[in-house]
Amino acid sequence: MTEQFKMDAPATARRLDDMAQGLVGAPLDRPEGPLKVTGTATYANEWQVRGMVHGVMVRAPDNSGRVVLANCDAVEKMPGVLAVIQDDRLLRNPAQGTANKAPIQGPQHAAYLGQLIAVVVAEGFEQARHAAQSLQVQLENGEVMPVDPATAAVEPQEAKTLDQGDLDGAMKDAAFSVDVTYTTPSHSSSPMEPHASIASWQGDDLTLRGSYQMLKYNRNELSDALGIHPDRLRILSPYVGGGFGSKLGIAPEAVAAAIAAKKVGRPVSVALQRPQVYEATMRRSETTQRVRLAADAEGRLTGLGHDARVSNLPGETFAEPVLQASYFLYAGENRKMSMELARVHRLCAGSVRAPGEAVGVTVFEGAMDELAVQIGMDPVELRRRNIPEKDPESGKEFSSRRFLEALDSGAETFGWANRPGVKERREGEWLIGYGMASAARVNVLMESQARVTLTPEGRARVETDMTDIGTGTYAILGQIAGDMLGLPRDAVDVVLGDTTLPPASGSGGSWGAASSGTSVYLACEAIRKQLAERLEVDENDLTLKDGMATFDNQARSLSDILNGDQIAKLGHVLPGDTSEAVRQATFGAYFAEVAVHAASGETRVRRMHGTFAAGRILNAKTARSQCLGGMTFGIGIALTEEMAFDPRDGHVANHNLAEYHIPVNADVPQLTVDLLEERDDWANPLQAKGIGELGICGAAAAITNAIYNATGVRVRDYPATLDKVIAGM
Amino acid sequence: METNLTINGTEQRLDLDPRTTLLDALRHHLGLTGSKKGCDHGQCGACTVMVNGRRINACLTLVCMHDGDEVTTIEGLGQPGNLSPLQEAFVNEDGFQCGYCTPGQICSATAMLKEISDGWPSHVTDDLDGKAKLTAEEISERMSGNLCRCSAYPNIVEAIRKAAGENT
Numbered sequence: 001m002t003e004q005f006k007m008d009a010p011a012t013a014r015r016l017d018d019m020a021q022g023l024v025g026a027p028l029d030r031p032e033g034p035l036k037v038t039g040t041a042t043y044a045n046e047w048q049v050r051g052m053v054h055g056v057m058v059r060a061p062d063n064s065g066r067v068v069l070a071n072c073d074a075v076e077k078m079p080g081v082l083a084v085i086q087d088d089r090l091l092r093n094p095a096q097g098t099a100n101k102a103p104i105q106g107p108q109h110a111a112y113l114g115q116l117i118a119v120v121v122a123e124g125f126e127q128a129r130h131a132a133q134s135l136q137v138q139l140e141n142g143e144v145m146p147v148d149p150a151t152a153a154v155e156p157q158e159a160k161t162l163d164q165g166d167l168d169g170a171m172k173d174a175a176f177s178v179d180v181t182y183t184t185p186s187h188s189s190s191p192m193e194p195h196a197s198i199a200s201w202q203g204d205d206l207t208l209r210g211s212y213q214m215l216k217y218n219r220n221e222l223s224d225a226l227g228i229h230p231d232r233l234r235i236l237s238p239y240v241g242g243g244f245g246s247k248l249g250i251a252p253e254a255v256a257a258a259i260a261a262k263k264v265g266r267p268v269s270v271a272l273q274r275p276q277v278y279e280a281t282m283r284r285s286e287t288t289q290r291v292r293l294a295a296d297a298e299g300r301l302t303g304l305g306h307d308a309r310v311s312n313l314p315g316e317t318f319a320e321p322v323l324q325a326s327y328f329l330y331a332g333e334n335r336k337m338s339m340e341l342a343r344v345h346r347l348c349a350g351s352v353r354a355p356g357e358a359v360g361v362t363v364f365e366g367a368m369d370e371l372a373v374q375i376g377m378d379p380v381e382l383r384r385r386n387i388p389e390k391d392p393e394s395g396k397e398f399s400s401r402r403f404l405e406a407l408d409s410g411a412e413t414f415g416w417a418n419r420p421g422v423k424e425r426r427e428g429e430w431l432i433g434y435g436m437a438s439a440a441r442v443n444v445l446m447e448s449q450a451r452v453t454l455t456p457e458g459r460a461r462v463e464t465d466m467t468d469i470g471t472g473t474y475a476i477l478g479q480i481a482g483d484m485l486g487l488p489r490d491a492v493d494v495v496l497g498d499t500t501l502p503p504a505s506g507s508g509g510s511w512g513a514a515s516s517g518t519s520v521y522l523a524c525e526a527i528r529k530q531l532a533e534r535l536e537v538d539e540n541d542l543t544l545k546d547g548m549a550t551f552d553n554q555a556r557s558l559s560d561i562l563n564g565d566q567i568a569k570l571g572h573v574l575p576g577d578t579s580e581a582v583r584q585a586t587f588g589a590y591f592a593e594v595a596v597h598a599a600s601g602e603t604r605v606r607r608m609h610g611t612f613a614a615g616r617i618l619n620a621k622t623a624r625s626q627c628l629g630g631m632t633f634g635i636g637i638a639l640t641e642e643m644a645f646d647p648r649d650g651h652v653a654n655h656n657l658a659e660y661h662i663p664v665n666a667d668v669p670q671l672t673v674d675l676l677e678e679r680d681d682w683a684n685p686l687q688a689k690g691i692g693e694l695g696i697c698g699a700a701a702a703i704t705n706a707i708y709n710a711t712g713v714r715v716r717d718y719p720a721t722l723d724k725v726i727a728g729m
Numbered sequence: 730m731e732t733n734l735t736i737n738g739t740e741q742r743l744d745l746d747p748r749t750t751l752l753d754a755l756r757h758h759l760g761l762t763g764s765k766k767g768c769d770h771g772q773c774g775a776c777t778v779m780v781n782g783r784r785i786n787a788c789l790t791l792v793c794m795h796d797g798d799e800v801t802t803i804e805g806l807g808q809p810g811n812l813s814p815l816q817e818a819f820v821n822e823d824g825f826q827c828g829y830c831t832p833g834q835i836c837s838a839t840a841m842l843k844e845i846s847d848g849w850p851s852h853v854t855d856d857l858d859g860k861a862k863l864t865a866e867e868i869s870e871r872m873s874g875n876l877c878r879c880s881a882y883p884n885i886v887e888a889i890r891k892a893a894g895e896n897t
């Protein structure tokens with residue numbers, strides 16, 4: 001029944017190249033599109049559950065002290081109020097991605113301002129909101145807690161440390177060198193759908209309709225938090241209104257909804273209010289990064305160093321993996337890397353789209369631009385010269401890596417040859433500049449399962465608890481199954497987002513498509529084998545297309561072959577030796593043209609292009625959209641996005657969409673994206689790698705490097721808002 | 730508080746808590762969850778609906794203020810199998826990813842195209858006389874009240890251009 005496969009050796013068969021149906025790779029529309037554009041796709045807080053009441057969460061007004069609900073009795077008597085709940089099991093902060101167990105719990109003590117310490121339940125939403133606002137929360141015996149990562153106590157991260165050769169010596173002997181420190185602020189994922197859960201109990205069984213990215217982990221996290229067996233819990237999450245890391249781990253509202261629903265004996269919906277999303281979900285840690293580059297007279301790196309400080313709440317082990325791509329992106333014999341984690345009482349730091357590379361590659365690519373300027377070399381050429389032959393740290397081979405082609409092809413498409421000199425081009429009041437940066441992101445395969453059923457009518461059904469958070473899972477899983485089973489796309493149904501289905505990798509770390517796609521591929525391969533057995537032919541001689549099987553100069557329809565039977569197979573992929581045998585990553589290059597206003601310093605992105613290589617592209621349309629999204633996050637990092645923390649108590653001062661500035665339509669030009677043809681046999685049998693985050697990993701540097709080209713101003717303190725640009729002009 | 734209004738052509742009589750927003754009336758009381766709540770503060774546009782033909786943020790207005798009004802939500806613009814030209818174009822151009830901002834984008838774009846054909850200029854319109862041209866810049870400017878964190882903006886612009894082209 002189960003087709004289990006461990007990825008221990010390169011998968012060189014490349015079967016998807018030969019499938020007659022020709023769906024994989026094609027730019028097909030999303031099958032769920034008609035639901036999304038008509039408002040009929042059901043998101044977490046939209047299920048019409050009978051008898052449902054509303055819960056609104058309440059926050060701690062400071063970052064330390066014992067929580068006292070001063071007027072609890074009075075609030076309980078307000079109209080419509082059913083309960084005020086401060087249960088020991090409420091979460092201090094969300095679980096980290098793949099945690100698989102509950103995070104720190106307990107609403108009795110505040111650890112950060114904004115921590116959700118109670119939930120008020122009422123018949124009507126308006127009543128619950130009013131009552132929650134009326135609840136007076138006091139903190140007793142609070143202390144002054146460290147909130148500033150620059151001065152807080154730090155813990156070195158030994159596992160991230162690298163000291164290879166002699167970087168200090170290389171810096172001393174270098175013909176050209178750069179030693180610069182950059183800072184990036186905290187970022188918020190800010191998905192458009194606020195975190196929300198509807199909990200309903202049937203006896204001791206709980207159904208949670210939530211907005212989550214990784215259901216098999218979320219089920220374990222939630223059951224651990226509640227103290228119930230995972231078998232008693234079902235999570236449904238068929239549509240997720242964006243996650244970007246903030247919905248990886250179970251979050252406070254899910255636990256609150258479950259506890260509240262039990263207590264009041266009714267289904268309870270708890271949706272975070274937008275400020276609560278900012279204050280109590282996850283932030284990307286701010287970073288301070290020192291980059292050192294030593295180069296010889298020809299611009300070849302002889303040494304490089306990358307040292308970073310990030311922060312998190314006490315008790316959390318996650319440390320923004322800033323150095324992740326620095327270990328392998330560029331050559332250079334003498335290498336030194338280190339990280340330290342500062343302990344601060346700000347909201348939890350966790351994964352925000354492309355943890356690590358989003359800010360790590362961005363800063364590194366800024367430093368590379370500084371080196372290119374110093375040498376007087378074309379920044380593209382500087383990168384070309386420093387592509388290492390093998391992984392510079394381990395000596396391992398790279399798997400597929402079309403980095404050089406991405407640099408060259410991107411430069412060509414963008415028209416990089418017309419790059420102006422520094423402060424050379426002016427159009428009226430606007431200074432025009434070009435900038436570029438490399439893109440890199442590690443590639444990962446995760447364990448994943450899916451069931452595929454070929455029905456007697458010759459349709460296929462794909463079932464897995466995988467999620468589609470906008471990434472295109474519904475589209476690509478159907479394409480893979482359609483190709484492998486020779487069915488048109490609309491003869492394949494894809495069912496996702498339900499923990500009663502086989503457990504998948506979940507959506508995160510850019511591994512979802514390749515991991516869950518492989519499980520579907522394996523299940524289909526098993527079905528093909530069974531069909532071939534029935535026909536007594538070799539499976540490889542079987543051509544499946546449009547519901548027909550062709551073999552030995554014969555053609556028979558699938559329904560004829562099945563003769564009333566159905567075939568159901570479970571595909572199960574496990575990562576194996578190929579994860580360690582080679583260095584696997586995705587690569588690319590960004591090019592941007594900006595206009596900086598000569599009088600105000602305001603930057604407008606006029607054009608931006610990305611060329612990316614991420615193995616086999618499963619759907620050219622949805623893959624491109626993922627890149628557009630990543631590059632736009634890059635525009636935000638470059639120019640506008642910054643969580644502002646009050647230096648006194650560490651609270652998020654700009655906890656809403658009017659003050660945390662994600663790019664709007666007018667901030668984003670008609671971006672262009674090229675996806676290079678590539679197959680990565682080391683990655684998985686699909687030869688596909690992750691693309692969901694590659695578009696952000698360095699993108700912001702292309703813009704800030706363009707600002708330098710336009711103005712001669714180097715902003716090392718992201719974002720490059722107009723005040724910082726004008727100060728240097 | 731009793732309110733009588735027409736929603737997608739159907740008369741509705743509501744008797745709700747006076748604090749109920751138009752958005753919550755739709756989502757919590759009428760089962761019309763196509764209009765989304767992204768912020769509840771008038772900052773994201775996910776809740777955009779049309780009231781008497783004009784686009785507004787349904788989270789910023791109380792339903793009891795709309796006695797006698799005509800409200801059109803995404804559910805009134807088309808259904809699966811019967812998509813409006815804009816809805817169709819959003820699917821074809823991949824004008825969304827997660828889809829959460831999408832109903833708001835489409836309601837907003839529907840009203841926006843009417844504003845253009847009525848000759849309303851925007852901040853970036855060069856010529857104040859006559860109809861603005863549907864350039865990418867013009868569309869982006871007019872659609873900037875509708876945030877999309879998936880950042881489908883280039884595809885949203887393309888979808889609107891395509892759909893408008895078919896109409897005119």
Ligand code: FES
Nearest residue numbers: 767769771774788
């Ligand atoms: S929900 Fe109304 S503008 Fe955001």
Ligand code: FES
Nearest residue numbers: 826828877878879
């Ligand atoms: S499609 Fe996800 S926010 Fe717009």
